[in-house]
Amino acid sequence: MPLFSGRPTPSFPNVDLLTYLFDDPRTLYPHDLNTPLFISSSNTSNFLTGNSIENLSRRLGKGLRDLAGIRDHGGNDAGKDVVLCTSTNHLLYPICMLGTICAGAIFSGANPGYGESELTHQLRDSGAKVIFASASTLPTVLLCTEKLGIPKSQIFLFDGPRDGIRGIESLFDNDRMEWRRISTYEEMANSTAVLLYSSGTTGLSKGCRITHQNLVCGGISCLQCSDPTDGRIRPKKTYLAFLPLYHILGQLYYCVGSVKTGNTTYIMEDFTFPGLLASIEKFRINFLVIVPPIAVLIAKSPLTKKYDLSSVQYVLSGGAPLSAEAGLGVERVFDPTGKKGARITQVWGLSETTGAATFFDLDDYDDEGKREGVGKLISGVSAMIISDDGKEVAQGERGEILVRGPTIFPGYWRNEKATKETFTRDGWLKTGDIGYMTKKDVLFIVDRKKELIKVKGFQVAPAELEATLLESHDVDDVAVIGIKIDDAEHPRAYIVPAHPNVKAEDVQKWVSDRLAPYKRLTGGVRFVKSIPKSASGKILRKDLKAEAARESSTPAIAKL
Structure with a gap:
């Protein structure tokens, strides 16, 4: 039988995202709309209040209509215009997202670190008509737009006008506009608001269609856990938004969650680790959203x-599995004596699930699994765990996780083939994650299905080897992949050493002393300066596999 969320299912309203955020009469989070909500961490005199967020979003929407030719084609995605934003975090980033939706268009955030080929692909695939950029991304944008024939008049800069390209402020010099309300379930469930481009483990990235229903229901279900309205008095949250706002975690937590609740959110434009620590101290951040590399x-x-x-x-x-060693280590840093009760929890989801499919309640955490549990199913979401032959496994047994519910995306943008491959015939999303659920309904993620290493008939999870290696004081960071030697797979570890005296044999012995023989690093150990990762913290194993393929000689198999 499917696994259902044990949480009470709220009454999900049939409204669009902007109505939910700005004038849904059933709001549970009253707050002063004239106090700073989004604040620049580099210059705190620059801020946005709840009122100014709505006002600027509606002005930007009107500007996109009048100056950029954006048109509202109703609920038909086929005719909708797309607006793309490629920039590091900026105070006006949430306005770009919400203003685009106000104009009746689809918003798509792009990684500001993209090169020409990557950005060209997203621009071409999405069919973006307008581009928001920053001074740092403009050179790449100009290369792409010249290739695609997009005129400079369709580019707007966060940093003000330059070289004949208009600044974003020109779009605010308009009257406010009314957005088109959505009031039917059918349109809410099928009208795309955001296109999220997944990094893609193989091949080119695909655009995930995130609908108004996905964002509204995702916001409601996640806030039910993180901001409960149970009458208990809790300190008001203060966030530091340093995670990229083009990613679903940033969009759901800040562009939706903060606007709905009024939680004060400092936006960090340029990330550095010392800057992160200094901002926590300066602004007295009490709720921190991170990814495993930061942990x-x-x-x-x-x-x-x-x-x-x-x-x-x-x-x-969120974004990728977090080891017990890293999770408990974070708690020790923020709460050295353990008396304060500071806790770290994990959230699990994909772009295709609008970020979160599981969550812990605010005052709950994984004690038995040493913080490796990723929470319980959010309200409205059900799951099924199946074996390789498609049969359901018993609770507690491992298998691929399938999910469905109102937060699950309807499919990929203009890619019917990939959409069909991602869903079962009866509508379950195949997540590709291997996991199990405990009797307490806590989900644990073992690894990605496609990343499991087959060793002599056994399945070896890279995440397990990585968690074991991170327990060593010799290892600062690690990634494990499978490599082929004589047509057989062998685990190989890429290690960021903690000091210059780390030896490969010591790393191999650390694993062999703790895990089964078939999990040994028979593919060898390689020392590197850093592990390639996406912005959400996922290890880019395809980059490491490409590196392994480039090696001219076959490594010797370690025998321990």
Whole structure:
């Protein structure tokens, strides 16, 4: 039988995202709309209030209509215009997203680190008509737009006008516009609001269609966990938005969640680790949303001792699995004595699930699994765990996780083939993640199905080897892949050493002393300066496999 969420299912309203955020009469989070909500961490005199967020979003929408030729084609996605934003975090980033939706268009955020080929693909695939850019991304944007025939008049800069390209402020010099309300379930479920481009483990990235229903229901279900309205008095949250706002975590938590609740959110434009620690101290951040690479830095870096981090009470990690060693290490940094009760929890989901499919309640956490549990199913979402032959497994057994519910995307943008491959015939999303659920309904993620290494008939999860290696004081960071030697797969570890004296044989012995023989690093150990990762913290194993393929000689198989 499917696994259902044990949480009460709220009454999901049939409204569009902007109505939910700005004038839904059933709001549970009253707050002063004239106090700063989004604040620039580099210049706190620059801020946006709840009122100015709505006002600027509606002005931007009108500007996109009048100056950029954006048109509202109703609920028909086939005729909708797309607006793309490629920039690091900026105070006006949420306005770009909400203003685009106000204009009746689809918003698509792009990684500001993209090169010409990557950005060209997203522009071409999405069919973007307008581009928001920054000074740092403009050179790449100009290369792409020249190739695609997009005129400079369709580019708007966060940094003000330059070289004949208009600044974003020109779009605000308009009257406010009314957005087109959605009031039917059918249109809410099928009208795309955001296109999220997944990094893609193989091949080119695909655009995930995130609908108004996905964002509204996702916002409601996640806030039910993180911002409960149970009558208990809790400190008001203060966030630091340093995770990229083009990613679903940033969009759901800040562009939707913060606007709905009024939680104060400092936006960090340019990320550095010392800057992160200094901002936590300066702004007394008490709720931190992170990804595993940041968790590892916090747990292991001596820099944390130079800052007062005592304000942090809650830490939420998402984007990729987090090891027990890193999770408990983060808690020790923020709560050295354990008396404060600071806790880290994990959230699990994909772009295709609008970010979160599981969540812990605010005052709940994984104690038995040493913080490796990723929470319980959010309201409205059900799951099924199946074996390789498609049969359901018993609770507690491992298998691929399938999910369905109102937060699950309807499919990929203009890619019917990929959409069909991602869903079962009866409508379950195949997540590609291997996991199991405990009797307490807590989900644990073992690894990605496509990343499992087959060793002599056994399945070896890279995440398990990585978690084991991160427990070593010799290892700062690690990634494990499978390599082929004589047509057989062998696990290989790429290690960021913690000091210059780390030896490969010591790393191999660490694993062989702790895990079964078939999990040994028979593919060898390679020392690297850094592990390639996406912005959400996912290890880019395809980059490491490409590196392995380039090696001219076959490594010797370690025999321990």
